[in-house]
Amino acid sequence: MPPPALTLAPDWVEENTTELALTNATNTIREVPVRASEPWLRRLFAFIGPGYLVAVGYMDPGNWATDLAGGSAYGYKLLWIVMASSFMAMVLQILSAKLGIVAGMDLAQLCRKHSSPRSTICQWLLCEVAICACDIAEVIGTAIALKLLFNIPLAWGVALTVLDVLVILWLQKCGFRYLEAFVISLLSLVFICFSINLLLSQPAWTNVFSGFIPTSETVTNPGMLYLAIGIIGATVMPHNLYLHSSTVQTRKFAKTSRGKREAITFATVDIVIALCLALFVNAAILITSAAVFHAHGQHGIAELQDAYRLIGPLTGSTIASFLFALALLASGQSSSVTATMAGQIIMEGYVNLKMSPWARRLITRSLAIIPALFVTLICGEAGIGKLLLFSQVVLSLQLPFAMAPLIRFTSNKNIMGEFTNSRGMVVLAWITMVIIVCLNVILIWKALF
Structure with a gap:
């Protein structure tokens, strides 16, 4: 028998009781009303939000290094990989939203319901390790941004990241819509910063558009293939699949077949728009890197600090460096918020172990700060870069344990009923998973050996 602290609660969530007052990291279930009497556009607006919380994970500091390296080393040639990885992410996130809407349970709850206690x-435990690894990336990104903007030493920057517990706590009390607005505001800041930097970099737009066309060179060139694997491997975050299946349940819609179908449509529109924004940001990072670094013979730029130091002089505008660091800070903070929510959802879904948001955040952030602070003090900036890579490897190892149950549950007629995945969607989802997992295995092998 497992220890009392980890004793699994009975399966308290049944199809006829999902409207009960269940609470988790997404605040109160069915908090945002979607009234059938309102115009279609207003109902769509009511659903806008969860997709942006998910999109944060697709442009967090862990993604920046691969985009910078791809642009500086090979110009615009890997843009089609950025686009392909975003489409793969859309497939998985649409399935995640559909699961939450139809089943009335998030992915973690369903995994507990259909698994043995052991x-x-x-x-x-695997999910908790992945959450801590994700948090390490946010800690490192935020600490680097604070150093670039305010010249705060990395060690102090790492320690200061614990203060965002107060921001999380305040947002949780204000309500879920306020939390969504905060994250969307940060994402908008990232979007604006890179839009300006994209214009300042003056890319060769003909080459940019041709970069979205797939080429065989990506496979035949070993160096290009390695970076392509890194871009795809760093894109899909396992905790986002748990997060999205829960956050869509904050919308109060009609539990009829028609209501669920409309909710799936609105959630799909939400995630497609949000991930198109993430696609723009990732593409903008790669394009800026290609136009500024690759065009000037700087083919080895992969570190965030190097990009900050060079982007201003090479563009001829000091504001470019400032905007780069500001976007990095906004990216780290927004990712921090969603990682906390995902951690709470996973803990409550798997073991029904409830913990206040500030306590959960403090524990998770402490587990991320300790290794980051140790590496910073011992190894300095070089060690921080390696720790960031290691965190992405850990996240990659968790991916199959999130993707496989998601595809299996959404293809199960007993769970999804008339909304079960079509044969074409099942094939597409499994192909997406196999590609991502295989590429991550190759990436891990190369990173370790």
């Missing part, structure tokens, strides 16, 4: 505990 398997549930193992899955939960």
Whole structure:
């Protein structure tokens, strides 16, 4: 028998009781009303939000290094990989939203319901490791941004990141819509910063458009293939699949077949728009890197600090460096918010172990700060870069344990009923998973050996 602290609660969520007052990291379930009497556009607006919380994970500091390296080394040639990875992410996130809407349970809750107690505990612990790894990336990104903007030493910057617990706590009290607005505001800041930097970099637009066309060179060139694998591998975040299946449940819609179908449509529009924004930001990072670094013979730029130091002089505008660091800070903070929410959802879904948001955040952030602070003090900036890479490897290892159950549950007629995945969607989803997992295995092998 497992220890009392980890005793699994009974399956308290049944199809007829999902409207009960269940609470988790997304605040109160069914908090945002979607009234059938309102115009279509207003109902769509009511659904806008969860997709942006998810999009944060697709442009966090962990993604920046691969985009910078791809642009500086090979110009615009890897843009089609950025686009392909975004489409893969859309497929998985649409399935995640559909699961939450139809089943009335998030991915973690369903994994617990359909797994043995021992398997549930193992899955939960793996997820917790992934959450801590994700948090390490946010800690490192935020600390680097603070150093670039305010010349705060990396060690102090790492320690200061614990203060965002106060921001999380305040947002949780204000309500879920306020939290969504905060994240969307940060994402808008990232979007604006890179839009300006994109214009300042003056890319060769003909080459930019040709970069979105797939080429065989990506496969035949070993160096290009390695970076392509890194871009795809750093894109899909496992915790986003848990997060999205929960956050869509904050919308109060009609539980009829028609209501669920409309909710799936609105959620799909939300995630497609949000991930198109993430696609723009990632593409803008790569394009800026290609136009500024590759065009000037700087083919080895992969570190965030190097990009900051060079982007201003090479563009002829000091504001470019400032905007780069500001976007990095906004990216780190927004990712920090969603990682906390995902951690709470995973903990409550797998073991029904409830914990206040500030306590959860403090524990998770402490587990991220300790290794980051140790590496910073011992190894300096070089060690921080390696720790960032290691965190992405850990996240990659968790991916199959999130993707496989998601595809399996959404293809199960007993769970999804008339909304079960079509044969074409099942094939597309499994192909997407196999590609991502295989590429991550190659990436991990190359990173370790």
